[in-house]
Each structure stands twice: as C-alpha cells, then as structure tokens.
Amino acid sequence: xxxxxxxxxxxxxNTATILLxxxxxxxxxxxxxxxxxxxxxxxxxxxxxxxxxxxxxxxRPRIDLIMFVVNLHSKYSLQNVEESLRHVDATFxxxxxxxxxxxxxxxxxxSIHRNxxxxxxxxxxxxxxxxxxEREGFRATVxxxxxxxxxxxxxHVPGVSALNLLSLLRNSENPAPEDL
Amino acid sequence: xxxxxSAPQHIASSRLKxxxxxxxxxxxxxxxxxxxxxxxxxxxxRKIPQCSQLQEDNDPQKVAFLLxxxxxxxxxxxLYKFSYTNLKEYASLLSxxxxxxxxxxxxxxxxxxxxxxxTFSTLLGMKGTQRDPEAFLVQILSKSQLPSENREHKVLWxxxxxxIFGDSLLETVSEDFTCVPLFLANGAETNxxxxxxxxxxxxxxxxxxxxxxxxxxxxxxxxxxxxxxDQYMAATEFLWSVPCSPQSLDIxxxxxxxxxxxxxxxxxxxxxxxxxEEVDLFMDCLYSHFHxxxxxxxxxxxxxxxxxxxASAHTDGKIKILCHxxxxxxxxxxxxxxxxxxx
Numbered sequence: 001x002x003x004x005x006x007x008x009x010x011x012x013x014n015t016a017t018i019l020l021x022x023x024x025x026x027x028x029x030x031x032x033x034x035x036x037x038x039x040x041x042x043x044x045x046x047x048x049x050x051x052x053x054x055x056x057x058x059x060r061p062r063i064d065l066i067m068f069v070v071n072l073h074s075k076y077s078l079q080n081v082e083e084s085l086r087h088v089d090a091t092f093x094x095x096x097x098x099x100x101x102x103x104x105x106x107x108x109x110x111s112i113h114r115n116x117x118x119x120x121x122x123x124x125x126x127x128x129x130x131x132x133x134e135r136e137g138f139r140a141t142v143x144x145x146x147x148x149x150x151x152x153x154x155x156h157v158p159g160v161s162a163l164n165l166l167s168l169l170r171n172s173e174n175p176a177p178e179d180l
Numbered sequence: 181x182x183x184x185x186s187a188p189q190h191i192a193s194s195r196l197k198x199x200x201x202x203x204x205x206x207x208x209x210x211x212x213x214x215x216x217x218x219x220x221x222x223x224x225x226r227k228i229p230q231c232s233q234l235q236e237d238n239d240p241q242k243v244a245f246l247l248x249x250x251x252x253x254x255x256x257x258x259l260y261k262f263s264y265t266n267l268k269e270y271a272s273l274l275s276x277x278x279x280x281x282x283x284x285x286x287x288x289x290x291x292x293x294x295x296x297x298x299t300f301s302t303l304l305g306m307k308g309t310q311r312d313p314e315a316f317l318v319q320i321l322s323k324s325q326l327p328s329e330n331r332e333h334k335v336l337w338x339x340x341x342x343x344i345f346g347d348s349l350l351e352t353v354s355e356d357f358t359c360v361p362l363f364l365a366n367g368a369e370t371n372x373x374x375x376x377x378x379x380x381x382x383x384x385x386x387x388x389x390x391x392x393x394x395x396x397x398x399x400x401x402x403x404x405x406x407x408x409x410d411q412y413m414a415a416t417e418f419l420w421s422v423p424c425s426p427q428s429l430d431i432x433x434x435x436x437x438x439x440x441x442x443x444x445x446x447x448x449x450x451x452x453x454x455x456x457e458e459v460d461l462f463m464d465c466l467y468s469h470f471h472x473x474x475x476x477x478x479x480x481x482x483x484x485x486x487x488x489x490x491a492s493a494h495t496d497g498k499i500k501i502l503c504h505x506x507x508x509x510x511x512x513x514x515x516x517x518x519x520x521x522x523x
Contacts, residue, residue, distance in 0.1 A: 023480070073394075075463075076480035108495065109482060111394035 002053035005089040006096055009062035016154035017045040017061045018146065021052060021084050022069030023077045027102070027133045034136075034143035042156045044147065052084035064154040065096050065162075067146065069133075070117055072103040072110045078117070085124065095162030096153050099128040100142070127169045243303070246340070247504060251364035252372070253390040253497040255518035256341065258349070258357035259383035264314060267300035270382075274298045277378045278320070278371075295323040297333065308345035308512055313358050315342035320371055337367030339375055344512040349519045361518040362511065363387060364499070390497045390518055394483040397493060400513065402459040404490040405437075405444045407506050412437035412489045414502065418466070419485035420478055431481065433470060437489055 004019075018035075020028050025048070032046040045061060054060070066088065071077040081099075088097065101117045103110065114130070121128035129145070132138040153162040275298040282296075299319045306315035317340040321333040341360035343349075349359050365372045376387045392400075405416060415434045422429040447461045448454075467478045484495045491501045491510045501510055 073482060074480045075467075076477045079479060108391040108393050111398075111479075111482065113395055 002056055003087055003089050004052065004054070004063060004066070004092060006063070006092045006094075011064075011154070012043075012045075012061050014042050014156070015045060015061060016040075016042045016065075016150045016156060017047065017063050018150045019047045019049060019054075019063045019066045020069060021049050021066060021081065022071070022100075023050060023074065023080050024069060024071050024102070024133070025050070028069060031133055031139060031143060031146075034139050035147055037140075038144055038147045040147050040151065042151055042154065044150070051080050052087035065098070065146075065150045066092065067098050067100050069100045069102065070112070072101055072112050072114065072117070073106070075111045078112050078120075082120070093124050093126055095164075095166035097124065097126045098149065099124075099126060100133075101128055101130050102133045104130050105132055125166075125170075127166070243306070243504065243507065245338075246507070247501050249338075249366050250498055250500045251366050253392075253499060253514060253518070254363040254365065254376075254387045255390045255521040256361055256363045256379075257386045257522055258353050258359045258361075259379070259385050261356055262358040262383050264302060264316070267302070267316070271298045271300045273382070274300075274318070274375065274378050278374055281374050296336075297321045297323050303340060303342070306342050306344070306508070306511070308343075308508060308515075309347070311350055312343045312346055313360055315340060315360070317341075318375060320367070320375075337365070337371040337375070339363065339365040339367075339372065342511060342515070344508060344515045346515055346519060349522070361522055362390075362515045388521065390514075390521055392493055392495050392497060392517065394495065396517060397483050397486045397495060398463050399454070399459055400491075400493055401486040401488065402444065402462050403454055403513065404486075404488040404506070404510075405440045405462070406448065406454060407490050407503075407509070409437075409441075409489055409503070414487065414489050416440040416489070417485075417487040417492075418483060419487075420481040421484045422481045430484075431476070431478065433466070433478075435466075440488075 020032065022028055028048050032048060035046060036044060038044075047060065047063070068081045068084065069077070070081050099117060099121045101114070104114055117128055129142065131142045133142065149165065151157050152160050152165050155161070275296055278296055278298065297320075299317075299321065301317050301319075303315040303317050307313070317338070319335055319339075320337040322336050323333060341363050343360045343362065346359055346361060349361060353359055365375075379385060380387065401416075401418070414437070416437050417432065417434045420431045420433070422431060443465055444462060447458050447465070449458065464479075470476060470478050482495075486493050490503045490506050491499060493499045499510070499514065501507055
C-alpha cells in the first residue's frame with residue numbers, strides 16, 4: 001500500500017506532478033521555486049519528500065515523474081535514496097524516474113565516487129543528470145530541463161511518451177557504461 | 181524497425197569492448213578523451229601494502245628523517261630534460277635563484293643575514309618497480325656565519341620527488357621526460373613557492389596542490405587498518421567536519437587500534453586485497469555504531485582527517501608517515517592520486 005505506482009490514480013486536468021526525493025531540504029526547495037518560475041502550459045505541482053514511503057493518509061495527485069537527488073558530498077543522501085527506491089513500483093522505471101547527482105564539481109569534498117551513482121542509475125535503467133544546485137544559473141537550467149521532462153512524462157507533449165524519451169536518452173550515451 | 185536500429189548498436193558495442201581489451205593505456209586515454217568519459221574509475225580492488233622487495237634494500241636510518249614529519253602534497257607533471265647526473269649544477273643554480281629572490285625582497289626572512297646552501301641528492305630504494313625513476317631530495321640548509329666552532333647546517337626546508345608504481349604515467353611519456361608525479365614538502369610556504377617557481381621555469385612542469393577527498397581518505401583508513409603491525413603506536417582516529425552555520429563543528433572519533441583491526445578482519449574477505457565493498461562496510465560499521473550512541477549520521481558529514489599507526493592524512497593534502505615498513509605502500513597510493521590529478 002505504500003508502494004508508489006504510476007497509474008493507480010486518475011490524472012488531473014492539465015496537471016503535471018513531480019516528486020523530488022532527497023535529504024537536501026533547502027536546495028530542493030530552491031529547485032522547486034526555480035521550476036515554478038518556468039513558463040509552462042500545464043499546471044505544475046511539485047512535491048518534496050525526504051524519503052519514501054510517503055504517508056498514505058494524504059490525498060495527493062498522481063505522480064508523473066520522480067527525481068531522486070543524491071549529494072555526492074554525503075554518503076547519507078545516497079543511502080537514503082537507496083532505501084527509498086525500494087518503495088517504488090517497477091513500472092515507474094519505464095521513463096518516469098530520474099537521478100540528479102549534485103556536487104561533482106567540488107572534487108575535494110566528494111565522499112561518493114561519481115561512478116557509484118552512474119552504476120545505480122544503470123541498474124535502474126534510468127537517466128542520471130549531474131548538476132550544481134547551489135548556483136542560481138545552473139539551478140535554472142536544471143529546472144528548465146526537469147519541467148520539459150515532466151511535461152513529457154505527464155503526456156502533455158503530443159507524439160512523445162516517457163518511454164520514447166527514455167530510449168532517446170539511452171541512445172545518446174555511449175554503450176560502455178553498461179559494462180561498468 | 182526496432183530490430184534494425186538495435187543491431188548496429190550491438191555490433192558497435194562489442195567492437196568497442198575488444199578495442200578496450202587490447203588497447204594500451206595511451207590509446208585508452210585518447211579514446212576516453214574523444215568520447216569525453218572519465219577513464220579509470222576507481223579500481224574496485226587494490227592490494228594491501230606489503231613490504232616490497234626493493235624496500236628491503238632500504239636502510240631504515242637513511243629514510244628515518246622522512247618519517248614523523250608533516251608533508252604537504254603536490255602533484256607534478258613530468259619534468260622535461262631533467263638529468264640525474266647534473267644534480268650539483270641544479271643545486272648551485274637553485275641556490276643562486278633563491279639568493280636573488282631573497283634580495284628582491286619577495287621572501288623576507290626575519291633575523292640575521294645568513295648563507296643558504298642547497299643540496300640535491302637521490303634517495304635510493306624509494307621506488308615501486310625497477311621502471312620507476314629514482315626519487316630525489318632537495319634541501320635548503322643554512323650555513324651559520326657565527327664564528328663558533330660549531331658549523332652546523334640547519335635544515336630549513338626539505339622537499340622530495342618520487343614515483344612509486346607509476347606505470348600508467350611512464351608508458352605515455354617520451355624519453356625526454358622524467359616522471360616524478362608526487363612531490364612532498366616540509367618547511368616554510370615561501371620556500372616551497374620559490375623552489376616550485378624554479379622547477380617550473382627550468383623543467384617546464386606544473387605543480388598543483390594535491391587534495392585528498394573523503395572518498396580516498398576512507399580507502400586510506402581501510403588499507404592502513406588492514407596492515408599487519410607488531411605494535412600499535414597510536415589510536416585510530418577520524419575527524420569529521422559538519423557543515424552548519426555559523427561555524428562548522430568538528431567531530432572526532434578515536435578507536436583503540438586493535439579494535440579497529442578486529443573490525444577490519446571481520447569485514448575482510450579476499451586475502452591480500454581490499455575491495456570497494458569492504459571499505460564501505462568498514463566505514464558503515466563505524467557510522468552505525470556512532471549513530472546508535474549519539475544519534476548523529478556521520479555519513480552526512482565530511483571526513484577530513486584519518487590517523488592510524490601507519491600514517492595520518494588530512495584532506496588539505498597533508499600527510500605524516502609513522503611506520504617505516506609501509507612507507508612504500510602509502511606512497512604508492514599517493515602516487516596514484518597524483519597521477520589521477522595530472523590526467
């Protein structure tokens with residue numbers, strides 16, 4: 001009952017909902033604000049959670065996209081994400097899940113190797129985006145990207161589905177990461 | 181339609197795999213630069229430092245001065261046209277340069293004017309394999325002008341260059357270059373800067389400070405705890421920095437070295453090697469023990485210092501080696517980090 005399923009609720013009219021899961025509360029809040037500032041034809045709803053499972057007594061809309069945020073400076077955030085992944089149904093991973101890895105730029109502060117997150121994303125067949133959420137310009141870029149991805153996952157872009165997007169993203173990566 | 185699209189990709193990926201198996205390190209590096217991926221992800225396993233054959237030739241007395249001193253680490257690109265036969269000439273050139281710099285007033289030494297003497301010498305036995313270039317040492321000594329009988333030379337600054345198991349770098353450079361990627365300095369910052377400038381001008385190389393991140397520090401903690409020691413001189417200590425405002429907190433955690441070794445032995449599976457899973461498990465045990473007592477998640481903080489009986493390392497690139505037996509092993513890991521930073 002606490003497992004997230006992609007199609008267990010009716011979609012809201014012209015609504016797209018994203019769930020951001022991560023331990024970095026302040027940065028997730030800022031990312032959410034940046035996403036809401038974006039121009040978007042659909043109505044955006046952004047949910048923030050520290051970890052899954054979500055409390056089941058709340059009435060929430062259908063979730064179209066889940067982004068797991070890992071901070072490379074903190075092993076705790078990775079462990080948190082790994083725990084939360086268990087509460088997501090397998091059908092969600094058909095294009096409706098992604099990973100955001102932040103903090104790769106400051107190599108001297110990293111506790112986790114970049115490849116650990118890449119391997120995790122490959123295991124779950126989902127895309128991973130390396131980003132910097134602390135600086136406003138970069139945060140705005142990530143927000144823009146997430147909004148476009150969310151629109152596709154909610155089915156608001158005619159002709160492109162979440163699964164199409166996933167295979168497009170996979171083809172542009174080189175095949176070598178599969179062997180890592 | 182789908183099968184047509186997927187087939188060429190399959191052929192391409194298997195061809196790439198064969199290419200990677202037979203390729204030399206230089207080819208692999210060129211390939212990864214072209215595809216803009218990072219090559220050499222952390223190796224999943226490393227050898228536990230052992231007493232190497234070459235090190236047995238090492239006279240403990242000669243390298244004793246390297247131990248118990250704090251060294252600041254730098255990575256160094258290969259030196260162009262450096263020759264081990266010209267060491268005396270380099271020494272005189274460097275001392276002239278230092279004297280000129282001091283007269284310029286760039287490095288003002290408080291106290292009386294005294295003569296500086298520079299020595300270059302090779303350190304025998306400080307290498308991993310026979311292919312590694314010889315390590316060499318630079319020292320700045322002061323010659324006292326006092327008319328006393330005692331004309332002792334006081335060591336003002338020491339720096340040494342070495343390369344331990346540097347095969348991945350040695351294979352990619354041509355004959356004119358000498359690869360000594362690891363540079364360790366002890367003494368005043370100003371002197372380090374002056375010597376660095378002279379080397380950069382003379383041999384067209386580049387120094388950069390070698391920082392050690394938390395990931396590598398936890399590898400060091402695991403590898404050094406894994407070393408067999410007859411006698412433990414110091415407790416195993418960790419220092420974490422908690423990012424919080426207004427000032428950051430520091431958390432220090434000290435364990436009895438035999439307990440740390442016992443914990444490691446319970447985690448360790450493959451003899452002679454350390455794997456990523458074992459390092460993670462070792463650190464996770466420490467974190468969960470701490471959490472059980474203090475309800476603080478150490479994994480959300482940043483590891484800045486690791487101190488064991490073998491050596492101690494700080495994230496700013498400072499190292500102190502305490503055990504002669506594992507000197508080469510510690511330097512091998514640092515050389516690997518230095519080479520990775522140069523790439």
